[in-house]
Amino acid sequence: MDVHSTPPLMTLPDPEQLLEHLYAQIKPRIQENTALVGIYTGGVWLMERLLKRLQTELGHDILFGKLDAAMYRDDYAQRGLKTSAHPAYIPFDVNGKHIILIDDIFYTGRTTRAVMNELFDYGRPASVQLAALINRGGAQLPIRPDMVGADLPLQAHQSFDLAMNTLGRLSLSISESASPAKSGADDHA
Amino acid sequence: MHNPQLNAQGQLQHLLSIEGLPKRILTDILDTAENFVGVAEREVKKVPLLRGKTVCNIFFENSTRTRTTFEIAAKRLSADVLNLNVSTSSQSKGETILDTVNNLIAMHADMFVVRHQQSGAAHFIAQHVPPHISVINAGDGRHAHPTQGLLDVFTIRKYKPEMHNLRVAIVGDVLHSRVARSEIHALTTLGVPEIRVIAPRTLLPTDVEKLGVQVFHNMEEGLKDVDVVMMLRLQNERMSGALLPSSQEFFQTFGLTPERLALARPDAIVMHPGPMNRGVEIDSAVADGKQSVILPQVTYGIAVRMAVMAILGGGNAA
Numbered sequence: 001m002d003v004h005s006t007p008p009l010m011t012l013p014d015p016e017q018l019l020e021h022l023y024a025q026i027k028p029r030i031q032e033n034t035a036l037v038g039i040y041t042g043g044v045w046l047m048e049r050l051l052k053r054l055q056t057e058l059g060h061d062i063l064f065g066k067l068d069a070a071m072y073r074d075d076y077a078q079r080g081l082k083t084s085a086h087p088a089y090i091p092f093d094v095n096g097k098h099i100i101l102i103d104d105i106f107y108t109g110r111t112t113r114a115v116m117n118e119l120f121d122y123g124r125p126a127s128v129q130l131a132a133l134i135n136r137g138g139a140q141l142p143i144r145p146d147m148v149g150a151d152l153p154l155q156a157h158q159s160f161d162l163a164m165n166t167l168g169r170l171s172l173s174i175s176e177s178a179s180p181a182k183s184g185a186d187d188h189a
Numbered sequence: 190m191h192n193p194q195l196n197a198q199g200q201l202q203h204l205l206s207i208e209g210l211p212k213r214i215l216t217d218i219l220d221t222a223e224n225f226v227g228v229a230e231r232e233v234k235k236v237p238l239l240r241g242k243t244v245c246n247i248f249f250e251n252s253t254r255t256r257t258t259f260e261i262a263a264k265r266l267s268a269d270v271l272n273l274n275v276s277t278s279s280q281s282k283g284e285t286i287l288d289t290v291n292n293l294i295a296m297h298a299d300m301f302v303v304r305h306q307q308s309g310a311a312h313f314i315a316q317h318v319p320p321h322i323s324v325i326n327a328g329d330g331r332h333a334h335p336t337q338g339l340l341d342v343f344t345i346r347k348y349k350p351e352m353h354n355l356r357v358a359i360v361g362d363v364l365h366s367r368v369a370r371s372e373i374h375a376l377t378t379l380g381v382p383e384i385r386v387i388a389p390r391t392l393l394p395t396d397v398e399k400l401g402v403q404v405f406h407n408m409e410e411g412l413k414d415v416d417v418v419m420m421l422r423l424q425n426e427r428m429s430g431a432l433l434p435s436s437q438e439f440f441q442t443f444g445l446t447p448e449r450l451a452l453a454r455p456d457a458i459v460m461h462p463g464p465m466n467r468g469v470e471i472d473s474a475v476a477d478g479k480q481s482v483i484l485p486q487v488t489y490g491i492a493v494r495m496a497v498m499a500i501l502g503g504g505n506a507a
Contacts, residue, residue, distance in 0.1 A: 081499050087223050
């Protein structure tokens with residue numbers, strides 16, 4: 001695994017600006033057959049924000065869905081089933097669609113793998129791309145986001161926490177865990 | 190007192206009866222089941238959670254329907270399933286059960302689903318299996334049938350989410366019904382304020398009031414203004430002695446007819462654990478009517494059994 005040299009006090013960007021940056025990359029990729037799929041929890045917030053603006057600016061409806069992939073995670077044998085999982089919501093025919101997965105923080109790539117496995121149980125998409133608000137580095141699989149708001153390397157014992165207030169405004173913070181994250185930890189820490 | 194269903198961390202280790210399970214565990218199972226409802230509607234009706242695990246359905250008492258629902262649930266979780274219909278003619282039953290179980294353990298089974306005509310059989314097996322094996326009670330004697338109780342409350346919660354505001358009537362052969370017992374414990378734990386049982390005196394266990402229910406011997410009184418009517422099957426095969434004059438007479442007094450159902454709230458739902466005795470405990474017009482949720486119960490039953498198996502089959506380091 002690669003080692004990041006992060007200064008102890010990182011100046012955190014405004015996630016609203018990162019979302020703006022992500023929006024600019026996603027917009028030209030929207031085709032007639034594109035569907036946005038948010039990954040719970042933060043990715044669903046971002047998907048809903050992006051969807052609303054894209055539909056307004058492009059003037060047409062865009063297919064969308066939400067996935068949790070709790071039933072596809074590779075740490076089930078160690079950690080069991082997450083009790084706070086959300087039901088999958090894929091109200092369209094996946095076959096032949098261009099899917100853009102939307103996640104908040106990209107880390108190990110294990111969540112993305114789980115989500116793709118779940119997605120393929122609904123059908124065979126034409127393509128799958130990944131958009132992440134932040135790529136924090138530390139991928140453990142040959143999976144990388146195609147679109148990112150920012151690359152912000154973080155040390156293994158730290159994690160980003162994306163929050164949304166009641167007005168829908170996003171904020172970002174860093175939390176520290178006592179012990180360094182183990183290999184195969186959650187993407188979202 | 191140590192609850193044999195929970196491990197040292199307070200997590201579910203076996204599902205033997207709803208009695209004694211804390212509300213948080215019941216709620217976890219029901220919430221998890223919500224995630225499994227949609228699996229059957231997808232192109233691939235499977236999730237990989239129990240891939241590589243072996244689930245053994247050990248049925249000492251025949252029950253095609255229950256076995257089938259557990260089998261489908263396990264297969265939708267990608268488990269391998271072994272069905273054993275064990276003869277009960279052996280002379281020393283205790284020894285036979287353990288021998289059967291030990292053989293299956295030697296074959297590296299991971300989960301047992303146990304049905305037995307004697308109360309306590311699943312507990313007995315749970316006490317003898319090594320810690321990596323989970324036992325699910327699929328009905329033991331007159332004692333418990335926890336997954337049926339769970340799927341019933343799951344169905345109620347789907348149609349009537351405000352559980353703390355409900356009036357529920359359980360009707361029929363409560364005496365022989367492990368389902369009724371499991372339902373009463375589940376409803377009580379989840380905070381349903383008013384549970385009624387409606388049955389002839391001969392089909393009620395003594396001290397049934399101690400379970401926290403109101404007893405009625407008259408359908409017209411008992412059904413008044415209820416939100417949920419849970420019918421029970423008249424268990425002819427368990428009847429010994431003259432508890433009932435005849436099934437026709439039972440229908441006349443305790444059968445659920447459209448006229449009687451009209452006494453309940455207009456949006457009341459009708460449930461039945463199956464298999465139904467049409468014309469004995471329930472009129473066909475009700476069973477097939479628009480207030481009936483009997484078939485959704487079957488569908489939800491798979492999701493609830495998947496949830497139980499998925500919770501039991503996973504690691505617990507989290």
